[in-house]
Amino acid sequence: MTAATLRPFILALSLAGATALASQAVAAANDPAPVVAAERAFAADGLALGIRDSFLKHSAPTGIVLNPEPQLAQAVYGAAPASKTRLVWWPLWAGIARSGDLGFTTGPFTVNDKPGAWYFTVWAKQPDGGWKWLFDGGPPSDSAGVAPQGSAVAYARASGRRAGSPAKAMAEVSRAESALAVAARTDRRAAFLAAVAEDGRIVGSSARPPAGRAETEAELATRPAVIAFSPLGGQASSAGDLAWTYGMAQWIAEGQTRRGHYVRIWRNDAAGWRLLFDELLPSPGKS
Numbered sequence: 461m462t463a464a465t466l467r468p469f470i471l472a473l474s475l476a477g478a479t480a481l482a483s484q485a486v487a488a489a490n491d492p493a494p495v496v497a498a499e500r501a502f503a504a505d506g507l508a509l510g511i512r513d514s515f516l517k518h519s520a521p522t523g524i525v526l527n528p529e530p531q532l533a534q535a536v537y538g539a540a541p542a543s544k545t546r547l548v549w550w551p552l553w554a555g556i557a558r559s560g561d562l563g564f565t566t567g568p569f570t571v572n573d574k575p576g577a578w579y580f581t582v583w584a585k586q587p588d589g590g591w592k593w594l595f596d597g598g599p600p601s602d603s604a605g606v607a608p609q610g611s612a613v614a615y616a617r618a619s620g621r622r623a624g625s626p627a628k629a630m631a632e633v634s635r636a637e638s639a640l641a642v643a644a645r646t647d648r649r650a651a652f653l654a655a656v657a658e659d660g661r662i663v664g665s666s667a668r669p670p671a672g673r674a675e676t677e678a679e680l681a682t683r684p685a686v687i688a689f690s691p692l693g694g695q696a697s698s699a700g701d702l703a704w705t706y707g708m709a710q711w712i713a714e715g716q717t718r719r720g721h722y723v724r725i726w727r728n729d730a731a732g733w734r735l736l737f738d739e740l741l742p743s744p745g746k747s
Contacts, residue, residue, distance in 0.1 A: 490556065490558055490560070490618045491556070491560075492554040492555055492556040492563055492565075492613070492615050492616075494556075494560070494563075494585075494591065495554050495555075495556050495563035495564070495565055495583050495591065496551050496554050496565060496613050498518070498583055498590075498591035498593075499550075499551045499554075499565040499581060499583070500550070500551065501518075502514060502518040502581075502593070503548065503549050503550060505517055505518065506547050506548070506549070507546070507548065510542055510543060510544075511537075511540075511543050511545060511547055512537050512540045512541070512542055512543060513542075515533060515537045515596070516533075516534060516537045516538060518592060518593055519533040519534060519537070519592060519593055519596070520584060520586070520592035520593060520594055521534060522594065523592065523593050523594050523595065523596070524594070524595055524706075525595070525596055525597055526597050526721055526741060526743075528743045528744055530692060530693075530706065530721070533593075533596065545571060545572060546570075546571070546572045546573060547569060547570075547571060548569060548570045548573075548609070549567060549568065549569035549570075549579050550567050550568065550569075550609040550610070550611070551565035551566065551567040551613050552566070552567040552568070552606065552607055552611065552613055552614065553565065553566050553567065553613065553614045553615075553616065553661075553669075554566075554613050554614075554615055554616070555615065555616030555702070555725065555727075555736060556618075556702070557619070557697030557698075557699055557701050557702035558618055558619055558622060558697070558699045558701045558702075559697045559698040559699035559701070560585065561584065561585040561697055561698050561699075562582075562583070562584055562585070562695065562696070562697040562702050562703075562704070563582075563583045563702075564580065564581060564582050564583060564704070564725055564737065565580075565581055565583070565613070566578060566579060566580045566581070566598065566661075566669075566737070567579065567606075567613075568603035568606045569598075569603070570603075575603050575604060576603060577598060577599065577600045577601055577602075577603055577666075578598045578599055578600075578601040578603060578663070578669065579596065579597070579598040580595075580596075580597065580598040580599070580723065580737070580739060581593045581595065581596045582594045582595040582596075582704045582723075582725070584695065594695065594704065595704065595706065595723060597723070597741065598663075598739065599663040599664050599665070599739045599740075599741065600665070600666050601663050601665070601666065601667065601668055601669050602666055602667055602668040603668075604668075616659060616727070616736055617659060618701075619699075619701035619702060619727050619728045619729060620728065620729045620730035620731075621701065621728045621729065621730060622699045622700050622701045622728060623696070623699075623700025623701065623728060624699075624700050625698075625700050626695070626696040626697065626698055626700060627696075628700055629696035629697070629700030629701070629703055629728065630694065630695075630696045630703060632728075632733055633694070633696065633703045633705060633726050633733055634691065636655070636726065636732070636733040637689070637691055637705060637707075637724075639655075640652070640655050640689070640735075641688070641689040641690075641691075644686070644687050644688075644689060645686055645687070645688060646686065647685075647686075648680065648683055648684065648685060648686060648687050649677070649680045649681070649685075652680055652735070652738070653676075653677070653680070655734060655735045656676060656734060656735040656738070657727060657729060657734035657735060657736050658673075659736070660676070660734065660735050660736045660737065660738070661676075661736070661737050661738070662676050662679050662680060662735070662737075662738045662739075663679065663737075663738070663739045663740075664679070664682070664683065664738075664739050664740035664741065664742075665679060665682040665683075667679060667682070683740060684711035684712065684713060684718075686711060686712070687709055687710070687711045687740075688709070688710045688711065689707055689708070689709055689722060690707050690708040690709075690710075691705060691706075691707040692706055692707040692708060692721075693705070693706060693707075694706060694724075700728065701727070701728040702725065702726070702727055702728065702736075703725070703726045703733075704723070704724065704725050704726075705722075705723075705724045705726065706721060706722065706723045706724070707721065707722055708720075708721055708722075709721060709722050709740055718742060718743075719742075719743055720740060720741050720742035720743045721740075721741050721743070722738065722739065722740050722741070723737075723738075723739050723741070724737060724738045724739075725737035725738075
C-alpha cells in the first residue's frame with residue numbers, strides 16, 4: 461500500500477481518535493462525581509471545623525440561605541456563634557450540567573446522631589476549578605430507612621438540549637416559571653404534573669422524597685390547592701442546559717395568608733424545560 465492510499469486510513473484513524481477523546485471529555489463533564497466529592501468534603505469539614513466555619517469555607521460569595529428570608533450565607537454564618545452541634549449529612553442523588561459547571565446533591569442528615577430530614581445543595585464551579593455552593597437548605601422529608609453514609613449516589617440523567625448561553629437559558633426558564641406560576645394559581649396539581657420531568661422530584665412535606673409518578677402526585681396533594689409564585693433569582697449553566705431558581709410562594713390556609721419560598725432545578729429536556737427538582741419551604745410558623 462502506497463503513502464497515497466495510506467493517507468485516508470491515517471486520516472480516518474486520526475478523526476476516530478479525536479472523536480473518542482471528545483466523547484471522553486463530554487462524558488467527564490457530564491459526570492456528577494465532582495459535585496458529590498465537593499459535598500462530601502463539605503460534610504467532612506462540618507465535623508472537623510464545625511457548622512459555622514465549614515459553611516463559610518464552602519459557600520460562594522453569592523451563596524444564599526433562608527434565614528427565613530434569602531440572605532447571603534457569608535453574612536449569616538459570619539455573624540453566627542460557634543456550635544457544638546454534630547451535623548452529619550451525605551448525598552444520595554446528584555446531577556450536573558453538560559458543561560460541568562453547575563450541579564446539585566441531596567440526601568439525609570442527622571443532628572447529634574438523631575435522624576433529621578433532607579438537605580439540598582446547589583453547587584457552582586469556581587474560576588479556580590473548585591466548587592462552592594450557591595444555596596443550601598432542604599425540606600423536612602422523612603429520612604427513615606435511607607441508605608447509610610457512604611452508599612452509592614444515584615445520578616439524574618443529563619439534559620437533552622442546550623440553550624447555547626446562560627442568558628438565553630435564563631430567558632427560557634423565566635418563561636417556563638411564568639407559565640407554571642399562572643397555571644398554579646388555579647390548579648397547582650395539573651400545573652406541576654405538566655412541568656415535572658419523568659425522573660423529577662417534588663418535595664416539601666414530611667413524606668419521603670417521591671420515587672415515582674404516584675408518589676409525586678401524593679406529594680402534590682399535600683400542597684395548597686392554589687399557590688402564587690414570585691421569582692427572586694437563579695443561575696444557568698454555561699451550556700444553557702441546567703438552571704436553578706428560587707423565589708417567594710404565597711397561599712391561603714385556614715383563612716390566613718401563608719408564605720414561604722421555592723427552590724428549583726430546571727433541566728433542558730428534548731421536550732423543553734422540565735422541573736428536575738422542586739421544593740416548597742414554608743417560612744417558620746407559616747405553614
